[in-house]
Amino acid sequence: MAPHNARGSLNIMFQLAVTIGILAAQLINYGTQYLRPYGWRVSLAMGAVPALLLTFGAIILPDTPNSLVLRGHKEEGRRVLQRVRGTSHVDVEFEDICEAVNVASTIKNPYRTILRRRYWPQLSITMLIPIFQQLTGINAIMFYAPQLFQATGASTNAALMASVVTGCVNVISTIVAIVAVDKLGRKFLFIQGGAQMIACEIAVGILIHFNFMNPGNTSMSAAIVALICIYVAGFAWSWGPLGWLVPSEIQPLETRAAGMGIATLCNFLFTFLIGQIFLTMLCSLKFGTFFLFAGFVLLMTAFVIFCVPETKGVPIEELNEVIMQKHWLWSRIVKDAPKGDNNVVITSTGGKGVV
Structure with a gap:
């Protein structure tokens, strides 16, 4: 539903909501630590509040124009598009949607x-x-921030407060992404955030090494907290929101639902795996854990530089052409690829062309 010139900013509102939820949870955990012995029950029960809000919000949520047209409600789809665009002059865009839906409807699986x-x-x-x-x-780091801060010598109360501080940094930095993503582009934020995270993770690993050798150094503990905040900021205006934005942009309409299902599966699967093994890694590798993560960030930053096309300001209907026909690597891979069921590509003017 987002117009292409503000698609990045509006999409990142999702990630902003996630970071606000994380901060709210951290504040609740900080406050309920004093409600012994039932504080954890109160903290857990508070999760019902956003669930109820989400349920009631879904009742008034409008369907997208694409979905309405796909289900045969073309006029209602046009009305919704006119409402979200704030103008009745949506003929060109609506024709693009209809053409894209016609292509998508030919896909059986x-x-x-x-x-x-x-x-x-x-x-x-x-x-x-x-x-x-x-x-x-x-x-x-976000899951185990209190334990990580306690490992540097902080008290339980101070560790929970440090977690709240990182949560605030997370929210503020996501707002920065909303402002910057449609001006600076996706690749710039990917690369800048990656460089920032690499530097911070290497520095945190070094400081934790010396902190283990010389425990109780408050200055070193404060430096670790500060570096983790800078690391969280780098993630929050790059890989955090863009990890959801770019996969949703890169898929054509005919495979978008399947693509986002796969993206969500990969995200949750690796969230689970990293969450399960992090404490074991920290006990075994100690400061080397952060060097390992820094190596991954270096690898993925190189992947963005060489393999991810810039999608800033490109209409959804034209992204397929940008990826398949203009990218130095992907154009070679899809060259002479079988056409299958679908040999139509949608242009920005509602016309058709043979792929």
Whole structure:
């Protein structure tokens, strides 16, 4: 539903909501630590509040124009498009939607379709970006921030407060992403955030090494907290929101639902795996854990530089052309690929062309 010139900012509102939820949970945990012995029950029960809000919000949520047209409600789809665009002059865009829906409706099995060679670029990007997002180590650090801060010598109360501080940094930095993503572009934020995270993780690893050798150094503990905050900021305006934005942009309409399902699966699977093994890694590798994550960030930053096309300001209907026909690597991979069921590509003017 977002216009292409503000698609990035509006999409990142999702990630902003996630970071606000994380901060709220951290504040609740900080406050309920004093409600012994039932504080953890209160903290857990508070999760019902956003669930109720989400349920009631879904009742008034409008369907997208694409969905309405796909289900045969063309006039209602046009009305919704006019409402969200704030103008009645939506003929060109609505024609693009209708053409894209016609193409998508020819796809019988999107999960089988997305495995075809012509969709390998989108599938590769859609899978690797969510996996790489978790290999930054962000969720491990956010999950276990209190334990990590306690390991540097902080008290339980101070560790929970430090977690709240990182949560605030997370929210503020996501707002920075909303402002910057449609001005600076996706690749710039990916690369800048990656460089920032690499530097911070290496520095944190070095400081934790010396902190273990000389425990109780408050200045060193404060420096570790500060560096983790800078690391969280780098993630929050790059790989955090863009890990969801780019996969949703990169998929054509006919495979978008399947693609986002795969992206979500990869994200949650690696969230689970990293969450399960992080404490074991920290006990075994100690400071080397952060060097390992820094190595992953270096690898994924190189992947973005060489393999991820810039999608800033490109209409959804034209992204397929940008990926398949203009990218130095993906154009070679899809060259001479079988056309399968679908040999139509949608242009920005509502016309058709043979792929």
